[in-house]
Amino acid sequence: MSKIARANVFERKGHYLGPDTAVLRYYARGMNVCRAIYKYAVATRVSHWLWVLAFGALVSSGLQIFNAAPFLDAFDRRDQSHRVLSIDSPQDGVGTTTLFGHVFTTTTWLGWTPNGMGGYASRAFPSWITIPSFQDLADGRRWHFFFAWTALVAWLTWLISSAVKGNLRHILLAPSDIPKLWPMQAYYLHLRKAPPPYGLYNPLQKASYTAVLFGLAPLVVLTGLSLSPGIDTIAHPLTWILGGRQFARLWHFTGMILLVGFWLIHVFQVLTQGVINQLMSMITGWYRPEEYQTVPVEHR
Amino acid sequence: MKRRAFIARNPAFNRLLSSVELVNHALIGTRGLAQTYTMSEISPVFPIESLPTPADAKYRDLVASHFGNYRLIVDGAVEQPAALSLAQLHSMRQISEITRHDCVDGWSAIAKWSGVRLADVLALARPRRDARYVVFYCMDTDERGTPYYESLDCHQANHPQVLLALRMNGVPIPNDYGAPVRLRVPTQLGYKSAKWIERAEVVGSFAHLYGGDGGYWEDQGYQWYAGI
Known part of the structure; x- marks a missing residue:
């Protein structure tokens, strides 16, 4: 520089x-x-690596749970007209994915996939991405609930520790950062020679970390909770606002897709911007x- | 994949994973009422994902007699064991509710259920002081002959929305949906709402029954507390 x-x-x-x-x-x-x-403070580093562990386990076990009912509906009444996504195997050897009524053939990737026991089966997500690999909803649920707690405890630890130390301001997108978002993007696109002045994190980092930690993370927690019939008896309005249990399932899945998108960009950036320095800083x-x-x- | 299967089957690791079930039960529990719906929200098709409808001689005879020979046995740790006919159940206070059935698989369906409160039936039998759970024995069995059963604790069993349902969407419960009597527990996942019930036993513990975990699916690794 x-x-x-x-x-x-x-x-x-x-x-x-x-x-x-x-x-x-x-x-x-x-x-x-x-x-x-x-x-990075100790709490940030510990919670970061707990999230790495929990995120992988949650996505994989979540896809296992999805496989038990491989469709997403936008209504609790359960009629086909409100189906947003379904992953099926109309016949042996064929996998299809239907999104908003458009049918795509996705054999070996979705619908007709490896079953985790050496063969192929009518199975939405393949065995290499689910926990456990073979079809087992009970195990998937156990993993999911355990790592949901792990992720939540890590998030609370990080949040409280950062708030107490006054570190949240470094990561929270402030109104004064908003005019800097485009100059920062322009710098990344080589349209600008220098980035705008910023602190520990640049404005785009702040925007994405704020969106993930204070937007998507609470969204997946709340939508996950509202799938529970027990929670529904305590927190009616939550399920109601989300549009019902099936809608909550749709939001939960969408939140997961967005988090995986963030994860892909995040890993790409770490790999391309001094991976050793980045990894060591998150350890030490x-x-x-x-x-x-x-x-x-x-x-x- | 073998490695993950190995981890998933490790007993100590599984105990660790299951430890949060106690936390979930303690925090969520059964505190309020399940949502109720309007007639227009009833599902046009209600899926069937239970064990197969009983097809043995006993059930065929019950069907042939229009369940005239049916008796719901209520026994165990009670002062007054009972064998209730359908007519007796119908003569008790009838409750109707339009509630959502949340399957553990992830789907939901809505129906109108009518019948007697489980709490009213238990009150007739007068549970003793050592009563802690109600175990429901069902007439359906899996392909290995293992019968379906379920259990609720006394707190859950006395919930006002927990019914011994006799009617579904205004007609006697169809055979495939659990005739003549099925349980409805709208505050928990569908596997608690056992079909084809023939006996409710009040017990102090269910550890001696079948797999010892308090239910057919619980014995196969599903959570006993099915509120999540």
Whole structure:
């Protein structure tokens, strides 16, 4: 990175990344003195890796649960006119996916797929993506409920710890970030030479983390809860707002698809932006920004 | 895949996974009333996903007699065991409710159910102080001959919406939907709403029955608390 990035880091007063407030560490690298920044608190790192574990288990066991009723309806009355998605096997050896009435042939991927026992079967999602691999709703439910609690406890731990330490402001999209969203995107698209000034996270990161942690995460939790007939007896309005139990199932599935989309982009970015540095920072907490690799003379 | 199957079958890991069932039961429980619906919301087709309708001589005779020979046995830890005919059940206070049936598979269907409150039947038999659960014995069996059964604790059994249903959508319950008497537990998943009930036994524990987990599906790994 160039002068501008360095200016962003060192000349903005009162920002977290300013030398007056950032937790920095010096380390030697060859002939240079370098700095690392303490980017992730313990609670953030622990909950991040718990989410990695729980997210994988929740998606896989959730698809196992979906396989028991491989369709999504938009009405509790259960009539075919309200069917949004169904994954079927109209005959042995053929898998089809019907989305809003449009039929796609998806043999071996959806509908007619590996059964986890060496063969193929009429099965919506294939064995290589479900937990357990073979068809077992009871096991799928056990995994799902356990890791739902794991994810929720991790989320609460992160939320409370970040709020108490006053760190939430770094990740929450503020109104002042909104005008910076397009310049940041333009920078990524090589339409702009330099990013707009920002703190620990850039405006697009803030927007996506805010959407995931405070939008999609509560959405999948609430829609998941409203599938429970027991919860429905306590929290009528929740199921009602979502449009009923089957609609909640549809939202729950949609939330999962969006989270998987976020996950794909997230992993792509980690892989393309210094994967070792990124992974190590999420393990140790210490991140080595490019602009910190060589420390300017006046800051030594 | 073998590896995942191995993890999924590991008993200690399974106990860990199942530990949250207690939390779910404690937090969610059965606290309120299930939603009720209007006549226009009744499902045009109500799916059947239970064990097969009984086809043995005993059930055929019951059908032939229009269930005139049917008796609902209520016994176990009660002061006054009873054998109730359909006529006796019909002479008791009848409750109607249009409620949603939530299958563990994920689908839902809505129907109007009428019958007697389980609580009213239990009150006739007067459970003793050591009563903790009601076990329901059913006439349907799986292909290995294992009979269907279910259980509720006393709190769930006394819920005002829990019915011994005699009618479905205004007519006597069709054979395939559990005639002559089925349970309706709208606050929990469908597998609690046992069909073809012939006996309700009040017990202190169900650990000695069949697989010991309190129900046909529970014995195969499903949660006893079916509110989630």
